[in-house]
Amino acid sequence: MLLTDTHTHLYYETDDAKRVELVKRCKENSIIRLFLPNVDTASVPMVYSLKTSFPDICFPMLGLHPCSVKEDWEEELSKIQQAIHQHKIYAIGEIGIDLYWDKTTLPQQILAFKTQISWAKSLKLPINIHCRDAFDEVYEVLLQERDDDLRGIFHCFGGTLEQANKLIELGFYLGIGGVVTYKNAGLDKVVAQVDLKHIVLETDSPYLTPVPYRGKPNESSYLIYIAQKVAELHQTDLETVAAITTENSKRVFGV
Template sequence: MVFTDTHTHLYYETQADKRTALMQRCLDSNVSRLFLPNVDAASLPLMFDLLAAYPDNCYAMLGLHPCSVKEDWEHELSLIVASLHKYPLYAVGEIGIDLYWDKTFLTEQIQAFKLQIDWAKSMKMPIVIHCRDAFDEVYQVLQDSKDENLRGIFHCFTGTLEQANKITEMGFYLGIGGVVTYKNGGLDKILPQIDLKHVVLETDSPYLTPVPYRGKPNESSYLTYVAQKVAELYQVSIEEVAAITTQNSKTIFGV
């Protein structure tokens, strides 16, 4: 049984002994495939260190997070692009639009999002989308960019059934994480109406920690709690959830 965490910032743990323990708990829990999304230029060396230490388990994504889009976003993105060839790349992410914290740079967020989508399509790579309080804006950009090379994952999906259907109809996958274990998360009513072939698992570690560890820092080994809840909702075995979602991750990332 192999689990795939399609979205983890495990590289934020910089203490070597703690990071080693985090990774060991992953491997002990059969979470042996970890996809690492970049956030900004400052996160690059942290991510590269983890990739170097665990080349058989960690996979790189590069992108400028919408919350990191400010006046100097073009310069920030140029620093990220300059690191493109340091490690094999499997997606552009995490990118998108976030209107939860601040709407000041909406125009710049849209510009950065579109530019990175074009970048991904030119390399025939998937995108990993961060969307918070901005579904309509994100969906409009995707509609404007739609062609045979546009594909990817809606990271941390917590939306409505209508939104889920719009996403899957475009060929995108739903990234399901710790929110699925929350009593009032809402996903328990939506997910069973979506075929498991459209789902991938994630933690977004160290954020969005699943029950029973909610309130504490998340880690990729906790993906098994997400998988168990998904198995309950679909009324299948956790082994089947692991197999299907890992295959979905291989389809989208090509590895």
């Protein structure tokens, strides 16, 4: 069995001994593919530090998170673009629109989003989308940018079945994380109706910790609980979910 965490900030743990333990627990649960999105220029070296320590299981992504679109966003983009050409990456991300924290930067967020989509297309890479309280805005951008080169993962999907189908129709995979294990979130009912061929798994660690560890810091080894829940919802076994979702991740990232 092989599981893939398509979105983890495991690099936030900087203590070497603790990082070794985090990775050890991943391997014990057959989670041996970790895709690492940065959020800004400061987190780029953190991503590559973890990649250097565990080169066989870590796969970097680079982009400017919408919550990091501040006054200096154009300078941040320029620096990240330079880093992209200095390092091997597997996606542009995480990028997108976040209207939960700050609605005033929407025009800048859209510009940054579109700029980074253009990078992905030119590099033939997928995008990893962050969307919070902004589905309509993100979807509008995706419709505007739609072509044969636009593809990727809608990270931390938590929407309706109608929204899921809209993204699937555009060719995107749905990133399913710990929220699917939350009793009253409603995501379980949606995931049960989405074919596994459209799903990838993620933790978004250290955030969105699944049951039974909800309320504590998340880690990539907890992906096993997300996979078990998805298996339960689809009335299949863990091995089947692992095989299909990992194969989906290979199609997205090309590795």
